Amino acid sequence: MSVARIERTVCPHDCPSTCALDVEILEDGTMGRVRGAKDDPYTAGVICEKVARYAERTHHPDRLLYPLKRLGAKGEGKFERISWDEALDIVAEKFLAAEEAFGAESVWPYYYAGTMGYVMRDGIDRLRNAKNYSRQYGTICSMISWAGYVAGTGRLQGVNPEEMAQSDVIVIWGTNPVHTQVNVMTHAMKARKERGAKVVVVDIYRTATMQQADMGVLLKPGTDGALACALMHILLRDGKADREFMSKYTDFSPEFESHLESWTPERAAEITGLEVAQIEELAALLGNNPRAFFRLGYGFTRQRNGATAMHAALCLPAMLGAWQYDGGGAFHSNSGTWGIDKSLITGSDLATKPQRLLDMCELGPILTGDQKALKNGPPVKAMLIQNCNPAVVTPDQELVRQGFKRDDLFVVVHEQFMTDTAELADIVLPATMFTEHEDFYTRSGHTRILYGPKIQEGPGETRSNHWLFKELAKRLNAKGAAFEMEDRELIDETFQKSGFGSLNEVAEEGYIERADTVADAHYRDGFAWDDGRFKFAPDWPATQERKAVEFVCDPAILPKFADHWETIEACDEVHPFRLATSPARAFLNTSFTETPGSQKRHPEPTVFVHPEDAAALNINEDDYVTVGNKRGEVILKAKIFDGMQRGVLIAESLFKNKAHKGGKGINTLIGSDPVPPFGGAAFHDCAVWVKPHP
Numbered sequence: 001m002s003v004a005r006i007e008r009t010v011c012p013h014d015c016p017s018t019c020a021l022d023v024e025i026l027e028d029g030t031m032g033r034v035r036g037a038k039d040d041p042y043t044a045g046v047i048c049e050k051v052a053r054y055a056e057r058t059h060h061p062d063r064l065l066y067p068l069k070r071l072g073a074k075g076e077g078k079f080e081r082i083s084w085d086e087a088l089d090i091v092a093e094k095f096l097a098a099e100e101a102f103g104a105e106s107v108w109p110y111y112y113a114g115t116m117g118y119v120m121r122d123g124i125d126r127l128r129n130a131k132n133y134s135r136q137y138g139t140i141c142s143m144i145s146w147a148g149y150v151a152g153t154g155r156l157q158g159v160n161p162e163e164m165a166q167s168d169v170i171v172i173w174g175t176n177p178v179h180t181q182v183n184v185m186t187h188a189m190k191a192r193k194e195r196g197a198k199v200v201v202v203d204i205y206r207t208a209t210m211q212q213a214d215m216g217v218l219l220k221p222g223t224d225g226a227l228a229c230a231l232m233h234i235l236l237r238d239g240k241a242d243r244e245f246m247s248k249y250t251d252f253s254p255e256f257e258s259h260l261e262s263w264t265p266e267r268a269a270e271i272t273g274l275e276v277a278q279i280e281e282l283a284a285l286l287g288n289n290p291r292a293f294f295r296l297g298y299g300f301t302r303q304r305n306g307a308t309a310m311h312a313a314l315c316l317p318a319m320l321g322a323w324q325y326d327g328g329g330a331f332h333s334n335s336g337t338w339g340i341d342k343s344l345i346t347g348s349d350l351a352t353k354p355q356r357l358l359d360m361c362e363l364g365p366i367l368t369g370d371q372k373a374l375k376n377g378p379p380v381k382a383m384l385i386q387n388c389n390p391a392v393v394t395p396d397q398e399l400v401r402q403g404f405k406r407d408d409l410f411v412v413v414h415e416q417f418m419t420d421t422a423e424l425a426d427i428v429l430p431a432t433m434f435t436e437h438e439d440f441y442t443r444s445g446h447t448r449i450l451y452g453p454k455i456q457e458g459p460g461e462t463r464s465n466h467w468l469f470k471e472l473a474k475r476l477n478a479k480g481a482a483f484e485m486e487d488r489e490l491i492d493e494t495f496q497k498s499g500f501g502s503l504n505e506v507a508e509e510g511y512i513e514r515a516d517t518v519a520d521a522h523y524r525d526g527f528a529w530d531d532g533r534f535k536f537a538p539d540w541p542a543t544q545e546r547k548a549v550e551f552v553c554d555p556a557i558l559p560k561f562a563d564h565w566e567t568i569e570a571c572d573e574v575h576p577f578r579l580a581t582s583p584a585r586a587f588l589n590t591s592f593t594e595t596p597g598s599q600k601r602h603p604e605p606t607v608f609v610h611p612e613d614a615a616a617l618n619i620n621e622d623d624y625v626t627v628g629n630k631r632g633e634v635i636l637k638a639k640i641f642d643g644m645q646r647g648v649l650i651a652e653s654l655f656k657n658k659a660h661k662g663g664k665g666i667n668t669l670i671g672s673d674p675v676p677p678f679g680g681a682a683f684h685d686c687a688v689w690v691k692p693h694p
Helices: 054-058 084-102 118-122 124-131 143-153 161-166 182-195 224-237 243-249 254-261 265-272 276-288 306-320 360-367 397-404 465-476 487-497 503-509 540-545 596-601 611-617
Strands: 003-010 020-026 031-036 068-071 078-081 107-111 135-137 169-173 198-203 215-218 292-296 329-331 357-359 382-386 410-415 427-430 439-442 448-452 511-513 577-580 606-609 624-629 632-640 648-650 686-692
Touching (some): 031 054, 068 084, 084 107, 084 382, 084 410, 084 427, 107 135, 107 360, 118 124, 143 306, 143 540, 161 182, 169 182, 198 276, 215 276, 224 254, 224 276, 276 306, 465 487, 503 511, 606 611
Parallel strands (some): 169 292, 410 427
Antiparallel strands (some): 068 078, 606 648, 624 632, 624 686
8 A cells, every 4th residue: 555644753751762753654543664854963874673563553353442331350361342431430439439538549540651752651640639639659760770861970971972973982872772762872883983973882791782782791680789899899990080171170089089999800800700801991991081981771770679779870971071072971860850840731720639649669569558658548449540560560479469359459551462450450441653643752762852643533333531531530529630631732831831833833743852062961061960070979868859759778878989788689598590671672561572574583581691690490492481589489491501600590671471481571570669769769789590491
């Protein structure tokens, strides 16, 4: 079928690139090919394989098209079709009944980043605030890394990734952009080709990104801080630290220098499993090339010491003085630069009393009645779940599933497919996809806010999140100006409140540029603390004030200086292996697990096992193995792989629970204990045993 037109829009998924897209709309109104926009300087015409195949997802035969009501037991998977009016009436009745019997806080709207669109993602908070429902502490993704980065710089802001073109060394630390943010590789490889830049990758296994690097550094999981401290030790020892820069722009002190004296490469080698020569080689490369760009990812922070690991790695460009050079410095996220007034979308002024704050990562303890997790408040009796799949994604899966199966818990899920979470719901509602509604998106990996127009009609009786909020508000007597607006009107008002101009003005260009000046991005007038200095000695209470988040530990226990903090889940005789659950190339968390192209690349759950470990345990290629700990057991297919240190296991991606033999997914093994200092989930910090599956 021929192409009727090509529409410009933007990828809605939880990826820092937030790619600008050119989408073919065919004569019958269906989606054709999806390409990266060549005229967008960051996307530069390149997108990931899963989004390039988006038509598979949009027109998938298993898309939810009609409201459904559960029949039989929870999780049995039996539903009947009902009308929207009946579904909405049931939801309102159950929410009002819970509020009447247990108080408004017994209702907990739950969401995350299945769409990164502000109207469709954050509008659930408007319903929450209008009804005084329990709040959600959003810890699952970025809380740990945010803490470590802001502890150093004072602001979540860094150097434009396009500046990699001017770098002499590019260090990609704790992230696998070939799988998770392909555009990073576009700019890194361009720098290598055009100016001979060296690309270094620091990670816990030989990823697809590391395979393209000039130097790969394979650590033991959870030891990044030790490597960073040893590198700083060598820079000081060899006179390669920029003392003039540190004197002017940092809190570098004799006490910190004394602290680093003990961090010899020999000590770090013992902790990290690296060779001393490799640590020395990396330090020499950095010391001789201070025009170094550090791309610091999320993955290495998903440890119990992740915040301090991020901070320690971030100290390296400060010690090198890399920030003063074009093409030098660090980047993690530009989330601190957007300046969006979300108050109309979230209804931040609608709440009439304080609401308790429930940690989304503690979903299992919360739903099974843990009073500490519940903040000594009422039980959660009703939930609206959007944009996430917690029955697979959240830690402590045994508790999560136990909680969802409570007969006294009412759950409504608004979704695009029958996910594991939807199968446990009482009411399932069909949701639109990003081309079927209006929204706007921010780019944490770059500098633009992008507008995504509606370019197709949704199939069946799919309805947008915003439409659902409006309809529920009528039945729940929730008041607020945005409940009366259409999505496009809400975007327009938000843009104007934020000082961006009207939607019509923005739509002509398609984006709002929020790039800081080069001087601001490099902190050339000082870092974002009152004294203008980067902090080698972090002030954790001051960091907490930057986001009004909650301490989950006594801040006094945190290291005084950049350090390796021994808080990871320790291996022992029973649990001799460390497991990390890293992203797969063709999945994005649990999105795309239903598309044929992604299933072909990742047909079933696997785990990488080192050849020597496999031989010792009598495990062969493609054998099924059981991986377990005190939280449960999971069955996976073994893949023998020498691209990691002994004692490490890597299970890529999140499959549907039923894709695993035994029906239990990988997060069965992951703890929900909040990570210091402000919470988060230690997805890559897990001690386990492994044995052949009988």
